[in-house]
Amino acid sequence: MMHAPLSRSFYKQDLHVLATRLLGCLIIRILDDGRQLSARIVEVEAYAQKDDPSAHSFNGQTPRNKVMFGAPGHLYVYFTYGMHFCCNVVAGEIGQGDAVLIRAVEPVDGIEDMLVHRYGEVTSDKKKISNVTNGPAKLCKALKINRSENGIDLCENKIWIEAGDKLAENMIGHSTRIGINHGKDLPWRYFIKDNSWVSKSGKGITYVG
DNA sequence: CGTGAGATTTCCT
DNA sequence: GGAAATCTCACGT
Numbered sequence: 001m002m003h004a005p006l007s008r009s010f011y012k013q014d015l016h017v018l019a020t021r022l023l024g025c026l027i028i029r030i031l032d033d034g035r036q037l038s039a040r041i042v043e044v045e046a047y048a049q050k051d052d053p054s055a056h057s058f059n060g061q062t063p064r065n066k067v068m069f070g071a072p073g074h075l076y077v078y079f080t081y082g083m084h085f086c087c088n089v090v091a092g093e094i095g096q097g098d099a100v101l102i103r104a105v106e107p108v109d110g111i112e113d114m115l116v117h118r119y120g121e122v123t124s125d126k127k128k129i130s131n132v133t134n135g136p137a138k139l140c141k142a143l144k145i146n147r148s149e150n151g152i153d154l155c156e157n158k159i160w161i162e163a164g165d166k167l168a169e170n171m172i173g174h175s176t177r178i179g180i181n182h183g184k185d186l187p188w189r190y191f192i193k194d195n196s197w198v199s200k201s202g203k204g205i206t207y208v209g
Numbered sequence: 210c211g212t213g214a215g216a217t218t219t220c221c222t
Numbered sequence: 223g224g225a226a227a228t229c230t231c232a233c234g235t
Contacts, residue, residue, distance in 0.1 A: 045227070054227065064220060082217030084228050101227060137228050179227055 005160035011073035015091045015098040019046040019190050020172055022089065022100055024164040026108060029143045030157065037110035037143055039133060040164055041102060043191040043198045045177045047088070049097030053182035057097035067151045069097050075159060077140070077150040084137035085146045089154065089161070103178070103189070105133045106197040107142075114142035135199045167192065174208040 006025070011018065022041050029037040047055035049068070056065040056078065067076040068090055076088040076099050088099035107114055112122045114132050118141050123129070133139040140146065145159070154160050173193045176184055187208045191198045 047227070056227075059221085062221070078227080079219060080226050081228050082219075082226085086227065088227085103227085131229095135228070177227070181225090 002162075003157055003160070004162050005155050005157075006073075006163060008071070008073050008155055011089065011091060011154070012093065013091070015046045015048055015100065016188070018089070018091045019044050019100045019188070022102075022161070023172060023190060023192055024167045026162045026164050027102070027105060027143070027159070028162060029145070029159050031113070031144060035110065035113060037113055038108045039105035039114075039139070039143070040108055041104075041161075042106050042195045043102075043104035043189070045101040045103055045190070046091075046188040047099050047101060048188075052186065052188075054177070054180040055097070055099075055183075057099070061097070065097075068099050069095055070151070071153075073154045075145070075149055075152045075154060077145055077147065079147060080137075085140040086136040087140055087145050087149070101136060102139065103136045104191070104197050104199045105139045105143075106195065107133055117144055118142050130196070134197050176206045178205060 022044050025041050026038050027041060049055055049057040052058060057068045061069045067074055071094050072090050072092055074090045076090055077085055079085055088101045091098040091100055115122050118132050119128055133142045152159050171193055173191050174187045175189045176187055177189045
């Protein structure tokens, strides 16, 4: 089985450089039974410890956000709204507290498993298929990422990220972030333009460029 | 298609 | 005690 994870140094890059370079990359997930799922990252958001009041790390380290302050290249999974998990890639240096939220992915391999995780069964319903991974909590459910995946090292072999096709600069869109109440003006959401798996739930977001 | 409410638990003030 | 980096369903146009 292929295992070509991006290295630790990739994750040490500047938050925003890392966020845009994650677009187009493949996230690979090995399930407990050994089956492999893969999906292309099409939408992300950057969260910075410094000057970003919407980042979980903004007010300093707590038990919940401690993974954000650890080594880069680890997965920070948080639980929210009483029922959802979302996952982030820890960026920068140890102690920096920056992370990239993965907001949407495009299924590549194992879409039937993803459908089962999301809906309890394989379906041919077009609407359900198009909604299987186009949101941060949706993709976590599809890839079976939850509390026990918090803190996983992406440089090991349970969940990792591989380089994808290189994207031209003009294929990347920018906007303000979705679903936050502070830092609304920061254009820190990045996505692949014209990709149908990008989430469309954003209200009141502002596009740049 | 757009808007709005409810779900349901964890974390931090 | 209140807010939360969300999702789904119901209802109105």
